[in-house]
Amino acid sequence: MLQIDNVTKRFGGLVAVDAVSLTVNEGEIIGLIGPNGAGKTTLYNVIAGTFPATQGSIHFRGQRIDGKRADETCMLGLARTFQIPQVFGSMTVGDSIMVGAFLRSRSRRVARRRAEEVAEAVGLGHRFDLPTTSLTTAERKRLEVARTLATDPGMILLDEVMAGLNHTEVQLMLDLVSSLRDGGLTVLFVEHNLSAVMQICDRIAVLDHGAKIADGLPTEVMENREVITAYLGAPAEDGENQAGGDHA
Amino acid sequence: MNWLSDYFDIRRTDAIWTVLLLAMTLGLPLFISNNYYLNVLVLVFLYAGMASAWNILGGMAGQFSLGHTAFFGTGAYTSTLLYNYLGVSPWLGLIAGGIVSMFFAVIIAYPAFRMRGVFFAMATLAFGEAIRILLIYSRKFVDMPYGLSINWEPGFSRMIFEERSSYAFLTGGFLLIVTLVAYGLSRSYIGTYLRAIRDSEEAAVAAGVPMRRYKMIALLISAFFTSAGGTILAQYVLYIEPTSVFSINYSIDLPLMSLIGGIGTVAGPILGAVIALPLRDVLLELFGGAAAGMHLVIYGVLLMVIVIILPDGLIGGVKSLLRRLQRGQTSGNRTTDKRGRK
Amino acid sequence: MQLVLQLLMSGILLGGVYALAALGLNMIFGVAKIVNFAHGEFLMLGMYAGFWLMVLTGINPYWGSPLIAVVFFVLGMAFYWGIMRFTIYSTELTQVFTTLGLSIALQNLALVLFSADYRTIQTMPDGMSSLQFLGFHLSTDRVIAFFFAMAIFAGLILFLKRTFTGRAIEAVSQDLMAARLMGIDTQKIFLITFGLGISITGVAGAVLVPSFYAFPSVGTFFVLIAFVVVVLGGLGSVTGTVVGGIALGLIESYVGYFSPDLKEATHFILLILLLSIRPHGLLGVKGAEKETLK
Numbered sequence: 001m002l003q004i005d006n007v008t009k010r011f012g013g014l015v016a017v018d019a020v021s022l023t024v025n026e027g028e029i030i031g032l033i034g035p036n037g038a039g040k041t042t043l044y045n046v047i048a049g050t051f052p053a054t055q056g057s058i059h060f061r062g063q064r065i066d067g068k069r070a071d072e073t074c075m076l077g078l079a080r081t082f083q084i085p086q087v088f089g090s091m092t093v094g095d096s097i098m099v100g101a102f103l104r105s106r107s108r109r110v111a112r113r114r115a116e117e118v119a120e121a122v123g124l125g126h127r128f129d130l131p132t133t134s135l136t137t138a139e140r141k142r143l144e145v146a147r148t149l150a151t152d153p154g155m156i157l158l159d160e161v162m163a164g165l166n167h168t169e170v171q172l173m174l175d176l177v178s179s180l181r182d183g184g185l186t187v188l189f190v191e192h193n194l195s196a197v198m199q200i201c202d203r204i205a206v207l208d209h210g211a212k213i214a215d216g217l218p219t220e221v222m223e224n225r226e227v228i229t230a231y232l233g234a235p236a237e238d239g240e241n242q243a244g245g246d247h248a
Numbered sequence: 249m250n251w252l253s254d255y256f257d258i259r260r261t262d263a264i265w266t267v268l269l270l271a272m273t274l275g276l277p278l279f280i281s282n283n284y285y286l287n288v289l290v291l292v293f294l295y296a297g298m299a300s301a302w303n304i305l306g307g308m309a310g311q312f313s314l315g316h317t318a319f320f321g322t323g324a325y326t327s328t329l330l331y332n333y334l335g336v337s338p339w340l341g342l343i344a345g346g347i348v349s350m351f352f353a354v355i356i357a358y359p360a361f362r363m364r365g366v367f368f369a370m371a372t373l374a375f376g377e378a379i380r381i382l383l384i385y386s387r388k389f390v391d392m393p394y395g396l397s398i399n400w401e402p403g404f405s406r407m408i409f410e411e412r413s414s415y416a417f418l419t420g421g422f423l424l425i426v427t428l429v430a431y432g433l434s435r436s437y438i439g440t441y442l443r444a445i446r447d448s449e450e451a452a453v454a455a456g457v458p459m460r461r462y463k464m465i466a467l468l469i470s471a472f473f474t475s476a477g478g479t480i481l482a483q484y485v486l487y488i489e490p491t492s493v494f495s496i497n498y499s500i501d502l503p504l505m506s507l508i509g510g511i512g513t514v515a516g517p518i519l520g521a522v523i524a525l526p527l528r529d530v531l532l533e534l535f536g537g538a539a540a541g542m543h544l545v546i547y548g549v550l551l552m553v554i555v556i557i558l559p560d561g562l563i564g565g566v567k568s569l570l571r572r573l574q575r576g577q578t579s580g581n582r583t584t585d586k587r588g589r590k
Numbered sequence: 591m592q593l594v595l596q597l598l599m600s601g602i603l604l605g606g607v608y609a610l611a612a613l614g615l616n617m618i619f620g621v622a623k624i625v626n627f628a629h630g631e632f633l634m635l636g637m638y639a640g641f642w643l644m645v646l647t648g649i650n651p652y653w654g655s656p657l658i659a660v661v662f663f664v665l666g667m668a669f670y671w672g673i674m675r676f677t678i679y680s681t682e683l684t685q686v687f688t689t690l691g692l693s694i695a696l697q698n699l700a701l702v703l704f705s706a707d708y709r710t711i712q713t714m715p716d717g718m719s720s721l722q723f724l725g726f727h728l729s730t731d732r733v734i735a736f737f738f739a740m741a742i743f744a745g746l747i748l749f750l751k752r753t754f755t756g757r758a759i760e761a762v763s764q765d766l767m768a769a770r771l772m773g774i775d776t777q778k779i780f781l782i783t784f785g786l787g788i789s790i791t792g793v794a795g796a797v798l799v800p801s802f803y804a805f806p807s808v809g810t811f812f813v814l815i816a817f818v819v820v821v822l823g824g825l826g827s828v829t830g831t832v833v834g835g836i837a838l839g840l841i842e843s844y845v846g847y848f849s850p851d852l853k854e855a856t857h858f859i860l861l862i863l864l865l866s867i868r869p870h871g872l873l874g875v876k877g878a879e880k881e882t883l884k
Contacts, residue, residue, distance in 0.1 A: 048454070074456035086451035088444050090512070099444045102437040103456035109254045111437065151456050312683060359862055365682045366625045370817050371865045377814060378858035385851050496810065500690055507687055541701035541806075548695025555687045556676045 001026040001155055001186050002047070002078070007056035007066070009042050016042040018210035019056070024155070024188055029181050031189040031197040031218075034207035035231055041083070041159070043207065044190045048080040048157055049073045061154065074103065077154035081147075081161060083190075085140035087132040093119065094128045096143060100150030115150055122146045122176055138169040145176065155186035162193040174200050198222070206230065257435040265515060269427060273420030277413045286412040290484060292525050293419035294477055295505060297426040299517035301473035302502035304430055307512035308439060309466040310446025312365075314499045315356070315372030318379045319349040319471040321494035323478025325383070328396050328488055331406070338407035342479040349475035350468045352379070361463055364449075373499065380494035395489035398482065407483040415484055422480060423518070426473045431514050433469070442466055443512070474502070508554055510563030519562055596726050597843045603732040605839020607798060609832045610739035611812055612819035613746070614791035620826030621763040621783040622678060627689040629816055630809025631696035632669075632788050636662065636795020637804035638700065641709050643796070650713040651796035652734055658796045659789045666788025667781050678780065693809065700806035708803040731800040738797050742790060743832055750828065759783055763826060818861045 002024040009017040017039045024030050034040050046053045049070040058066040065073050070080070079100075088096045094115055101111035101118070119125045122142045127135065135143060141161050148156050158177070162170050170193065177187060177200055191197045197204060197218070204221045206214040208230040214221045221227055252258065273293065280286050298320070306312040326348050327341025336344070360371045387394070402410045409415055433439050441462050444452035453459050482488050501524070502517075509520030527550070531543035558565040615629040626632075639658050640651035651658070673692065677685050712719070714730050721728045750756040761769040762779045770776050795804075802808070815838070823834020841860065846853040 069458075070453045071456050071458045074454065079456070080454050082451065082454070086448040086454075088447035088451065090443060090447055091440075095440060095443075098437075099440055099452065099457065100455040102440060106437045107254045108257055108437065147451070147455050312686070314686075356862070359865060363865055366686060367865060369686060370625070370821070371862055374814065374817070374858040374861040374865075378855050378862070381855040381858070385855060388851065500694075504687060504690070507683065511683065539702040541698035544698035545695045545702060548691045548693070548698065551691030551694065552673060552688050555684055555691060556673075556680075559680055559684045 001028075001061060002188070003059040004043075004047065005057050005059075007043065007046060007053045007058060009039075009046055009051070010054045015210050017046065017053075017207075020207070020210075020212045021056075022205055022212065022215065024186060026154075026186055027181065027184060028202045029177065029187045029189065029200055031191055031201035031204045032207065033191060033194065033197055033204060037209075038207040038230075039210040040190045040207050042210075044080075044157060044159055047078075047188075074151055074153070077152070078157070079148040079151045079153040079155075080157040081141075081144040081159055083159040083163065085137070085144045087135070087140055087143060089133055091132055092129050093124055093132055093135065093143060096132055097124075097146045097150045100147040103151045111150075114152075115146075118146045118149045121149065121179070123172065138165050138172075141165065141173070142176070149180070153185070155188065156180070157188050157190075159190050160192060161189075162191060162196050170196055255436055256432065262431075269424065269518075273424050274417070277416035277420060280413075280416075283412055286416055288526060288529060290412065290415045290419050292521050293416065293423045294480060294484075295501065295525055296518040296521035297419065297423040298474050298477040298498075299502045299505040299509075299521050300423070300426045300430050300514070301470050301477070303506040303511065303513075303517045304433060304442075304473075305463075305466045305470035306503050307506050307516070308430075308434060308446070309442040309463055310512075311361075311463060311466070312369050312503055313372040313470075314369045314503065315374070315376035316470075316474050316502050317494050317496060317498040318352060318356075318372075318376040319474040320478040320481075320498045321379065321383075321490070322349045322352060323475030324482040324488045324493040325396075325478075326475075327479040328398060328482050331398065332396060337405050338479055338483050339405070342407075342476050345479050346472040346475045349471045353467050353471035354464075357464055357467055361460060373496075376494065376496065376499050380490050383490045383494065395487060398486040400486060407480075408486070419480060419484075422476065427514065427518065429469065429473070433466075434514050438462065438465065446512070504551065506561075508551075508558075508561055510561030513561075513563050516561050516563050523562070592725070593847075597847055598840065599723075599726050599728060600732070601840035601843030602836055603728065603736045603839070604843060605836030606736035606739040606832075607732065607794075607801075607835075608815055608819050608838050609823075609835020610735070610742060610790070610794040611798065612816035612823075612835060613742070613828070613831050614787035614789075614794070615813075615816045616820045616823075616826060616828070616831045617746075617790070618783060618787040619820065620828075621759055622674070622780050624674065624678070624685050624689070625682075626787075627686060627813065628693040628696060628809075629689075629791065630811070630813030631693045631700075632662070632665075632791045632809075633795040633798070633812045633816075634700060634804065634806065634809040635665075635696065636792035637799040637802070637808065638704055638709075638795075639792060640796030640799040641711055641804050644711045644713070650711075651799060652713070652738070655738070655793045655796055659793050662792025663785040663789035665792070666785040669788060670781050670784035674784065675777070675780070693813075697806050697809060704806065706806060708805050709799075710803050711800055713800045729801060731797075735797040735801065738793070739832075739835075742793065743828065746786075746790070747828060755779075755782060814857060814861075818857045818864075821861055821864050 004020060004022040006019050006021055007017055008015065008019050020043060032040050032043065045051055046066065047058055049065065049068055052067045057064055060073065060076055060078050063076060065076065065078065088099065094112070097115035097118055098111045101114040105111055116125070116128065119128050122145055124139060124142055124146060127139065132143065145158070145161065161173055165173060174196060181187060189197060189201065201218055203216065204218050205212055206221060206227050213226045213230060214224045276289055277286070280289060302313065302316050323342070323345035326345035327338045330336035330341040330344060331338050356372065356375045360368055363371055398408070400408060402408050441452070441457050444455065444457055445459055445462060449459060478493060482493070505520030505524050506517040507520065508524055509518065510516030528543065528547055531546050535542040535546060611633055614632070615626055618624055618626050636658065639661065640654065643649050643654045643658070644651060673688060677688050719730055721730050721733060750760055758769070758774045759779055759782065761772065761774060762776055766776060819831060819834040819838050822837055823832070824830030838857070841856060842853055845856045
């Protein structure tokens with residue numbers, strides 16, 4: 001469904017993403033992980049169309065999408081969330097979700113029905129008519145997902161949707177994501193919360209220093225020596241290089 | 249009718265507003281016969297219409313232009329030049345001016361839409377000033393007097409009327425049309441898109457909103473109607489010159505009125521014009537005798553106070569007051585209503 | 591060749607003056623992230639201060655500048671404490687219109703107090719109003735104003751780099767939240783910044799009045815110049831303001847020689863072009879123009 005070929009992204013002299021290739025199949029939940037500064041967020045942003053790749057190409061459903069604007073990619077069925085929820089501050093929850101729904105229908109009636117469905121699905125049904133600014137952090141993250149879902153995507157990109165959530169909220173979010181997969185959606189995750197990723201992903205790709213160092217089933221990846229080194233530092237040396245903090 | 253409610257969010261309270269607006273635009277000119285008050289009415293309608301036009305871009309889409317005088321002056325000049333030199337009816341001149349203004353809008357959009365907030369304001373401000381200076385400069389190459397007078401020959405096709413009340417109907421009609429357009433935009437998906445762009449460009453684009461296209465739509469509509477206002481004013485005062493119709497005052501007054509009433513709302517700019525223009529007159533009446541300009545000192549101070557106390561305008565202020573009263577009754581409801589500031 | 595150099599000299603002198611006129615605007619923007627649309631009116635008040643000082647006491651604005659600096663420092667603090675303090679966390683729109691409201695009030699206050707007459711003063715005795723320097727004719731007042739500008743810039747940079755308060759101001763301009771977490775009293779910093787910014791603007795006005803007419807709406811002209819300088823040089827950059835001012839001075843000097851009527855239009859066209867090509871200015875911080883300000 002999504003094919004990333006040899007993507008490199010440079011910022012001046014810094015190589016943030018180094019010749020990464022990755023294929024995501026339809027209906028898959030794939031996690032993109034790595035220590036701080038590994039280039040996850042950069043790769044995510046290149047896929048989402050925030051900035052162009054320096055080299056390489058990205059195809060979605062056979063169409064080349066790198067260099068396209070985010071709204072064009074969204075039209076093709078690839079939608080994203082933001083790590084720090086970007087709420088529409090002057091709107092109600094319902095209106096915010098309708099912004100996404102208007103992509104497929106200009107009719108308010110249709111868009112509203114779609115928004116209600118989505119709000120119900122993410123557990124914001126009872127908040128539908130409240131201003132977005134009254135939501136908690138966890139609810140805002142759900143609103144991010146809801147706005148994305150309202151665009152009727154074939155695949156969604158989730159950026160650290162677990163960050164800042166407590167245990168129960170993480171569990172609820174996991175339930176939500178698996179229900180989306182059951183609904184036929186392809187999901188690409190960028191995530192710090194490893195246990196969450198382990199629980200839900202069909203496949204995990206690990207980035208370190210901009211390069212992909214592992215790609216496979218969660219259990220395989222977690223036993224991979226390179227991955228352990230990247231996260232915990234080489235065992236022969238001291239234990240200084242602890243796994244990075246909590247936010248990218 | 250079903251089609252209408254499918255595409256537009258029509259609320260029950262809209263009927264009240266419609267009646268009020270119709271009574272004001274069509275009723276007041278019938279009952280007021282005093283020329284002084286009719287003059288105020290004409291200007292209030294005209295400014296209300298143009299402030300509404302500004303508000304489509306500045307309020308709904310959040311791109312606050314300080315260069316609308318460029319469109320206003322272009323409208324006034326295009327129709328007047330066409331009428332004086334080629335005898336073209338100002339009704340057609342109004343359309344022509346609107347088209348020229350939209351052309352200018354496209355030119356300024358390219359650089360300006362790359363900026364946000366106060367930088368957009370500065371760029372548009374510079375644009376408004378540049379057009380005036382270029383117009384004055386152009387007189388080196390074309391034979392055109394500094395000011396242009398329009399001969400007073402009443403006639404519908406010439407958009408010149410004997411009765412002042414006719415001008416009140418004309419400007420009232422203008423206000424009605426702009427309001428209808430603003431209302432239609434605001435309550436359709438386009439209004440939601442524009443608000444989304446205003447609140448968060450990133451999130452809007454990520455939700456599939458082609459941002460530039462919608463900013464452009466808002467700008468073109470806004471430019472067209474501001475320009476039409478310029479044509480109408482030219483036909484009312486029958487004399488234009490670069491410093492009067494390209495005055496920076498228009499660029500400031502239109503957003504100011506929107507802000508006083510309630511920026512981004514359909515009723516706000518109208519309310520703002522209804523308050524601000526007579527306020528200036530009243531202050532002139534009260535303090536004009538003291539010294540020239542005294543009333544504007546007070547006007548400026550009042551503006552600061554209003555803007556600081558009511559950042560969401562009168563409509564916003566009234567709304568939050570109502571909400572507070574409601575909460576007083578159903579105590580214990582702790583939903584925050586504070587608007588998220590960017 | 592002589593002409594080219596003459597224009598170069600007068601361009602640089604004019605540019606120094608423009609830079610000084612814009613410095614206060616840029617400083618307040620850099621620290622408080624507020625674009626002060628009443629900036630031109632403070633400059634206008636400075637011009638009148640210089641004018642009246644000379645007319646009433648005979649002290650020329652150059653000797654009187656310390657006094658004007660003190661008065662305008664207090665005025666700037668009052669401006670912050672009485673007005674802008676309430677808008678510092680408001681939307682940009684509120685800030686723009688608060689300062690625009692002030693601009694309308696001050697402009698008309700000047701009209702009430704000083705009438706619409708054009709005023710200027712002669713500081714130099716006849717025969718000394720222009721200097722001969724290597725065969726170039728330079729206005730004495732411009733030369734003095736230029737040295738004032740350079741001295742103020744040097745002083746300001748030293749203050750910002752070498753004193754504790756100065757570095758606290760820099761810290762606030764870079765990251766308000768972090769500065770506050772480090773225990774910097776941001777209210778005090780804003781107060782000092784507004785004081786300094788308006789003080790510099792007042793002195794700028796005073797040293798301008800021998801070479802520019804003072805009248806109530808002169809601020810509108812200068813605020814646009816100041817915008818161009820600030821955008822040209824870079825938002826929030828002190829050194830950038832000098833570069834921007836001199837660049838504009840040079841452009842105006844050359845354009846003005848060949849086509850005096852286009853001089854003013856050049857400012858605005860330049861501003862639009864610059865904002866579209868390099869919105870962060872020649873020396874400014876990239877991305878500043880995209881930042882949604884607090």
